[in-house]
Amino acid sequence: MTRQMTGAKMLVQALKDQGVDTVFGYPGGAVLPIYDEIFQQNDIQHVLVRHEQAAVHAAEGYARSTGKVGVALVTSGPGATNAVTGLTDALMDSIPIIVLSGQVPTFMIGSDAFQEADTVGITRPCTKHNWLVKDTAKLSSVIHQAFHVASSGRPGPVLVDIPKDVQFASAEYTPKPKAPVGHYQPQVKGDMETITALVEAIETAEKPVFYTGGGVINSGPAASQLLRELVEATGIPITSTLMGLGAYPASGKNWLGMLGMHGLYEANMAMHGCDLLINIGARFDDRITGRLDAFSPNSKKAHIDIDPSSINKVIKTDLPIVGDVGHVLEDLLKVWKARGRKVNREGLAKWWRRIEEWQAVKCLTYKTSETVIKPQYALQRLEALTKGMDRYITTEVGQHQMWAAQFLGFEDPHRWMTSGGLGTMGYGFPSSIGVQMAHPESLVINVAGEASWLMNMQEMGTAVQYRLPVKQFILNNERLGMVRQWQQLLHGERYSSSWSEALPDFVKLAEAFGAKGIICKDPADLDDAIMEMLNHEGPVIFDCLVEKHENCFPMIPSGEPHNKMLLGDAKATNAIAGKGAVLV
Amino acid sequence: MPPLHIKKGSNKHSAYNLRPTFSDLQEAHTITVLVENEPGVLARVIGLFSGRGYNIDSLTVAEVDHEGHLSRITIVTTGTPQVIEQIKAQLGRIVSVREVHDLTAEGSSVERELALMKVTGSGEKRVEALRLADIFRANVVDSTLESFIFQLTGAPDKIDAFADLMRPLGLVQVARTGVAALARGHAGS
Numbered sequence: 001m002t003r004q005m006t007g008a009k010m011l012v013q014a015l016k017d018q019g020v021d022t023v024f025g026y027p028g029g030a031v032l033p034i035y036d037e038i039f040q041q042n043d044i045q046h047v048l049v050r051h052e053q054a055a056v057h058a059a060e061g062y063a064r065s066t067g068k069v070g071v072a073l074v075t076s077g078p079g080a081t082n083a084v085t086g087l088t089d090a091l092m093d094s095i096p097i098i099v100l101s102g103q104v105p106t107f108m109i110g111s112d113a114f115q116e117a118d119t120v121g122i123t124r125p126c127t128k129h130n131w132l133v134k135d136t137a138k139l140s141s142v143i144h145q146a147f148h149v150a151s152s153g154r155p156g157p158v159l160v161d162i163p164k165d166v167q168f169a170s171a172e173y174t175p176k177p178k179a180p181v182g183h184y185q186p187q188v189k190g191d192m193e194t195i196t197a198l199v200e201a202i203e204t205a206e207k208p209v210f211y212t213g214g215g216v217i218n219s220g221p222a223a224s225q226l227l228r229e230l231v232e233a234t235g236i237p238i239t240s241t242l243m244g245l246g247a248y249p250a251s252g253k254n255w256l257g258m259l260g261m262h263g264l265y266e267a268n269m270a271m272h273g274c275d276l277l278i279n280i281g282a283r284f285d286d287r288i289t290g291r292l293d294a295f296s297p298n299s300k301k302a303h304i305d306i307d308p309s310s311i312n313k314v315i316k317t318d319l320p321i322v323g324d325v326g327h328v329l330e331d332l333l334k335v336w337k338a339r340g341r342k343v344n345r346e347g348l349a350k351w352w353r354r355i356e357e358w359q360a361v362k363c364l365t366y367k368t369s370e371t372v373i374k375p376q377y378a379l380q381r382l383e384a385l386t387k388g389m390d391r392y393i394t395t396e397v398g399q400h401q402m403w404a405a406q407f408l409g410f411e412d413p414h415r416w417m418t419s420g421g422l423g424t425m426g427y428g429f430p431s432s433i434g435v436q437m438a439h440p441e442s443l444v445i446n447v448a449g450e451a452s453w454l455m456n457m458q459e460m461g462t463a464v465q466y467r468l469p470v471k472q473f474i475l476n477n478e479r480l481g482m483v484r485q486w487q488q489l490l491h492g493e494r495y496s497s498s499w500s501e502a503l504p505d506f507v508k509l510a511e512a513f514g515a516k517g518i519i520c521k522d523p524a525d526l527d528d529a530i531m532e533m534l535n536h537e538g539p540v541i542f543d544c545l546v547e548k549h550e551n552c553f554p555m556i557p558s559g560e561p562h563n564k565m566l567l568g569d570a571k572a573t574n575a576i577a578g579k580g581a582v583l584v
Numbered sequence: 585m586p587p588l589h590i591k592k593g594s595n596k597h598s599a600y601n602l603r604p605t606f607s608d609l610q611e612a613h614t615i616t617v618l619v620e621n622e623p624g625v626l627a628r629v630i631g632l633f634s635g636r637g638y639n640i641d642s643l644t645v646a647e648v649d650h651e652g653h654l655s656r657i658t659i660v661t662t663g664t665p666q667v668i669e670q671i672k673a674q675l676g677r678i679v680s681v682r683e684v685h686d687l688t689a690e691g692s693s694v695e696r697e698l699a700l701m702k703v704t705g706s707g708e709k710r711v712e713a714l715r716l717a718d719i720f721r722a723n724v725v726d727s728t729l730e731s732f733i734f735q736l737t738g739a740p741d742k743i744d745a746f747a748d749l750m751r752p753l754g755l756v757q758v759a760r761t762g763v764a765a766l767a768r769g770h771a772g773s
Contacts, residue, residue, distance in 0.1 A: 120624060125635050129679040132623065149679055183620070184679050309673035312666065 007136040008033035008167040011100065014143035016043050017176045020071050022062060022437050023047070024055040028075025029115060030102025033167035047437060047466060050458035052079050054430035056086020056157075057456070059097045061434030063090075064417045065392055067220060069150050070097040070434065076104055077115030080161070081122060085424060087157045088126040092421025093243060094218055096155035098146050099123075105165035106134050119161045128156030129184075134163065137171035144179035153186030154307040155218050186306060190323030190331060198278070198302045198319050199335045205276035205300075206347030207354075208236045211259065211288075214243030214420070215281015215305060215325050217413040223326035224413045227280065228252070230333055234343050237355055239267035241282050242405055243420045250409030256355070260288045261556050262402040265363035265565055266355055268554075271296050272562035273354070279303040281325045284315040285421070286583075294561030304328045363554045363567055364406055373523050375400065375475045375546040379407040379447070382473060385530050390442045392435045394418065396428040396452030399481035399552045404447040426455030429472065433459055436468040443471070443534070450476040450543075451500050460513040463539040471533050472541045477548045478503060485551045490581060506543035521545035558583035611688070612641065612662045614695060614765045617675055618683040621647050621655040625680045629657055632678065638663060638671050642697075642740070644762040654682065658765050660740075687765050695765040699743045704731040705754035713753045720746045731756075 005013065011034055015023070024047045027035045038046050049055040052074045059070030074083050080101040090097050104113040120132045129149050133139050142160060150158045202208060210231060216223050224247045231238050231254050238248050239259040248255060257264035259271055271277065277299040289295045292314060302319035303311050311320040321328055366376045393408060394417040395401040401418055410416045417435060419427035432446040453474050463470050483498040507517030516536050520529035533540045555566045559580020619625045626645055633640050642660040661671060675684045687693035703713050717724065717734050726733035736746055740763055747758060
């Protein structure tokens with residue numbers, strides 16, 4: 001069947017063929033033909049955001065919470081440049097999204113036309129791949145290929161730049177099955193010899209630990225299932241990066257909690273003391289490793305990753321396995337079972353006794369208060385009152401993000417959306433909108449700090465317009481908390497520009513947008529206030545006034561190894577010194 | 585001595601290629617990259633090098649298969665073994681890259697470069713320049729009463745040597761193509 005159609009219609013048709021139901025976007029001159037096509041159909045819902053950055057973060061939230069590809073649509077020039085932060089965020093966290101950008105007509109490219117920007121040039125380093133489509137006949141196959149590239153291998157953001165004349169011109173539509181997939185076919189099966197070597201190492205290791213990351217979640221629900229089976233069957237302790245939370249349930253008996261700079265003491269000590277470190281879909285990020293030359297000094301290291309460039313990038317790996325986590329875990333389990341399901345029971349029992357000593361330190365203990373809400377307490381109550389609900393959490397970036405990772409438990413993958421690699425303040429609110437669009441009946445909470453939240457507060461308009469009941473749970477300390485904490489630890493308590501002055505009245509702000517605002521400052525009122533938020537059917541801004549000078553602990557100071565964690569406020573001033581001071 | 589790094593299951597390395605991956609030793613490697621010939625592909629490769637702080641000592645690029653839309657980029661780069669491995673892995677990650685080969689690590693290869701050099705002068709120096717050009721099998725491709733342009737092909741060190749000799753004899757301009765290289769033997773890819 002051959003079908004002639006305009007580029008704009010072709011684009012919408014290709015999106016439908018790819019199963020897209022939601023597009024987040026903002027119109028402008030260079031995408032008007034596409035918006036005209038969107039107007040004339042009902043299969044794809046367009047969500048009008050209030051800023052293009054938010055469109056991309058919303059697409060990310062949609063993608064992270066569903067495992068599908070998220071789609072954003074922006075106009076040329078400023079529309080495309082506003083998308084850059086979101087693209088970089090998605091690249092760092094390996095999130096499959098497609099950004100469609102309008103471009104000035106092909107005959108005007110290079111003439112400094114109105115709203116012209118070299119979009120493919122600007123986004124080349126912040127996308128997995130990008131295309132400038134100059135010929136309508138190629139548009140549909142490029143779109144299909146874009147979906148293939150975004151979602152296969154190590155997922156990531158792609159951008160397709162479409163000049164306006166290409167949108168108007170007509171050509172034949174190439175349906176999805178006929179579109180050439182191109183030569184991009186990443187390796188998914190791991191090397192069996194190395195997998196067997198890893199099984200041998202698992203069988204004899206006295207102090208093994210699983211260190212898992214976002215790769216498990218990106219690999220799909222089967223990978224999380226296989227991981228759970230492997231962990232339960234072997235009895236090996238497991239920790240995870242910020243990105244990997246939920247792959248193994250927080251209530252699981254082998255769970256050590258998150259590791260890294262603000263990870264749990266037991267998780268970091270286990271990483272430092274282990275003799276076999278099994279990295280599954282994580283990338284030895286600097287938030288995880290701390291000082292490289294003292295990172296897990298006595299362990300044999302295995303690394304399962306679909307991206308060959310992650311292997312041996314910063315940490316030398318003894319057992320590198322390039323492949324998709326799901327495929328590799330399946331083979332690993334098969335080999336392990338076939339060889340008689342052996343583990344070093346005696347060694348493991350001793351190892352767990354050691355870990356229990358670390359767990360007994362209770363590193364998340366904080367000074368409670370009856371007069372002021374501690375941010376940790378607020379999150380504990382939020383956790384208790386939403387436990388067992390069909391709940392999705394997004395966060396902004398900073399102290400609240402780390403506390404959320406520490407105090408909220410995630411039982412399933414795709415339930416936790418946070419900006420890990422790039423650390424994008426302003427990510428959480430638009431992301432919660434994307435999540436709510438994907439899961440209209442679920443509870444979606446954005447745990448935020450007041451400073452991060454203000455970075456994309458314009459999205460209140462979107463939330464109200466589309467009746468998205470997203471709950472904005474703002475831990476308001478009137479500070480840029482993490483910046484303030486580092487200034488205390490590193491810069492002699494000189495708090496340069498790290499307080500939030502002239503804050504809005506969040507209740508009035510909510511009301512101004514036609515939403516509900518709740519303020520709470522007394523720990524005694526907190527439960528009722530949270531319940532009020534949960535029971536309200538529309539979007540809510542919850543202004544939770546918390547302790548202003550609380551620091552986020554435990555913490556590995558920059559330039560220190562895992563076993564040099566700071567557990568509390570005791571010697572916190574000027575804790576970061578020497579070479580660590582230049583690190584971020 | 586640091587532990588040897590032997591990648592299991594890798595067929596891209598010689599069995600004798602037992603270099604430690606994590607060492608401080610700087611090595612020069614010639615890497616050849618077969619890419620889909622599409623707009624911006626060179627920018628992707630160069631952007632990778634500048635963005636991640638890798639060195640480019642020399643770079644050549646031209647279409648080598650018109651029907652298949654393929655270009656070959658030959659890059660000479662310097663780095664520690666770990667950095668060289670990263671460069672190859674990162675290049676392999678680019679969607680429009682088809683093949684990456686490390687000619688330095690994968691056995692013997694042929695490397696050639698072409699240079700044009702303008703030498704000005706008169707009298708004894710002019711005669712001496714011509715005599716040396718003859719030894720190096722450089723051709724004269726342009727001549728005036730006060731100058732020659734020599735064309736020379738060879739391995740980069742031969743061109744360096746010729747340039748060093750010409751400098752006292754009135755070398756005023758050099759243009760070099762950068763290295764083009766292929767693996768020796770009958771293998772096609």
